[in-house]
Amino acid sequence: MESVINTSYAARDHSAELTKVLLKHQDISGVLSSISRLAAQRLSTGRRILCGIVLERARKNTVVASSSPEAQQMDEAQAGFDEGPCLQAQRSNTIIRVFDVRQEKRWPQYMDEVRSHGLRSALAVPLTVNATATAAMNFYTHEAAAFTEEDVEAAKEYAELASTVVAIALHIAAHAENAEDRRIAMESRTTIDLAAGIIMGQNRCSQDDAVRILKDASNLRNIKLRVLAEQVIASVGHGPTSTNFES
Structure with a gap:
């Protein structure tokens, strides 16, 4: 019972935290950057976690946001190669886990870039936003096999909360863009x-x-x-x- 109550309190805290993001930022890029930083903090328990978010909008440019310059570079490379776990997660709506990039055979060009930065594990979790956009969160660490089942569940729960915030931000952005058009x-x-x-x-x-x-x-x-x-x-x-x- 105690763990259920603690989980409930944590969910409320995270939800309130993410709601503040909408009040603070007026653009999609700012919202995504804040979410990626918060997500990295939530999973960084005794280790350093990097987080990036890739958002693809219909007939719009791809938006990349991150918790750090290194994560930004990784996801920009992913978008440039048009391959990688984050892109596959958002396009297939499935969770993608890379236990050790040194043994990974998928996405060869992108994996070369990841290895060159000393990163070893990756976890990609899709976000559910709207019919005109797809998005996913990408987590990286410098240790192999770093993401446990508990980490996956924590990332999924946070992604569910973040999805609502991103969907609202996209709705607001669409109205603003239509008005500007x-x-x-x-x-x-x-x-x-x-x-x-x-x-x-x-x-x-x-x-x-x-x-x-x-x-x-x-x-x-x-x-x-x-x-x-x-x-x-x-x-x-x-x-x-x-x-x-x-x-």
Whole structure:
């Protein structure tokens, strides 16, 4: 009974700890970095544990966060080679354990990098986030066969708590990104409309014709429509303009 009560208290402490992470950080990278540091502390009982988190988002760049520069380097290498226990854990949703990297035959390029840093054991635990992202926590030590069954269970429990925090952080980030996308789209639309108005006045044409002129010039010059529109607007009031695209 006592161990059950202690486990319950520990879970509440960890949950409260992770909740504070959301209040402290405004971006995914900051949230993941804090979680990786806390996870490393939780498993570092009489030994040094490194922790990294790799997050892959649909149509977004891979985010790598870590508890230390060394762990960061390991997971950046993993992402660069596109192979390793953390990536396999998140893609297969299974726990991956490497007892001794010197004997490991999987992920040869990545294992060479790990060996060169004197690391000997690895443990990768998937996080459950949302339908558009996958993530996993990667733990490293300098001792072989360092992760026991108890360590695996502790890592799983912490990953379950961390998954909720990461899922919430991703939800918040998605809303912020959508709002920023809408803002940029509105700014682009306003810029293009202003440039079209200038061309309408210069060419005595309709708005549709002015937009077509802009688009044709954009394709011909191989520059983005908004960039060309900004050039048109900037040219007004600075001597003779060169915005008359049709002869």
